[in-house]
Amino acid sequence: MAGPITVWWSPTCTVQELRRAGAGFLPPQPALPNDFWDQPDNLQAVIDYLREDPHGDQTDLTWKVAEPVTEEVLRAVHDPTYVTATLSNPDAVSVRAALHAVGAAQAATSDVLNQRARASYALVTPAGHHAAYAGRGRPGDVVEFCSGAVAAVTALRCRRVNRVAIIDVDVHHGNGAQDIFWTSPDVLTVSLHGWRNWAPGTGGQDAVGDGDGLGTNINLPLPWGSGGPTYEAAMSEVVAPALDVFRPDLIVVAAGYDGGFTDPSGRMSLCSRDFHSIGQTLRRWADSNDCLGVVLTHEGGYSPSYVPILTAGFINGLGGGPPPTDPFLAHWRPNFAPPMSKEAEDVIDRGRSALALLASR
């Protein structure tokens, strides 16, 4: 995947006014510190790290500032009632951030569709992968739109694109895209996540889509503590074969980093090498198939010290560069990287079975 990766960002997503619990990104969480969730400082840490390239091993990035998304696209993805309620939220700062976040996803997609880049990254918040067709079911509660779905719908409007795959590697289930494309034959949704976390009641392996979309949703609810070997197996034995069967013209990645081993939200054991490996697998697939490229939307990740390095890992894997310098590795990998468990093997086996349903369409 030669050439620079474009990164779409917006200063509206890092303004300090967003740094208050319950400001609209998410309501306050009783059991968690106030500054836990989507906070502008977490995103700013990633932007600063990638711009400064402290170790000089970063893939070439071209930075671009995103505009807000058009309302028409939002209404093509979400319930119009949800869109109206969300845009009417009195927290104008959060609404502006959400519109720019989705605008970045739209612009990143256009970059790849127009062959200005083979990979493009919407590096923005809020994360949108929990926003289902009607949001979270309580309009006005959370100011968010599903960026990955906006990317997919934008791509499907291009005559060269017939099919899009959305791969969600956030530690929480990608319930938003699953719900929005539940009956769509044109969008494959695959989610690797920790079992029985957010969103409640979703993410099981019996959720396979319906109607014309039967077989186009694959969930891999992995046991807590899963690390590199499990994710590698999931990518090589389920995700890449699913791409072989579905043959998407574009890959969208919901790039969440809360599976990192230092993350206060997830309980997985991933390090920068693992995200590098995931990026590498997707790059190789795109390069050896007739695929326009890869669009990433930035999702969760709540460890401000480690998410920047994990993001660099993903980007370098995607761009064909080496894994980034990672000072955490010396203390982590030799002692704690867990092998694949029997439970994880079972999940991956069931994932392999789902390929047959996908192929029978």
Ligand SMILES: [Zn+2]
């Ligand atoms: Zn998450």
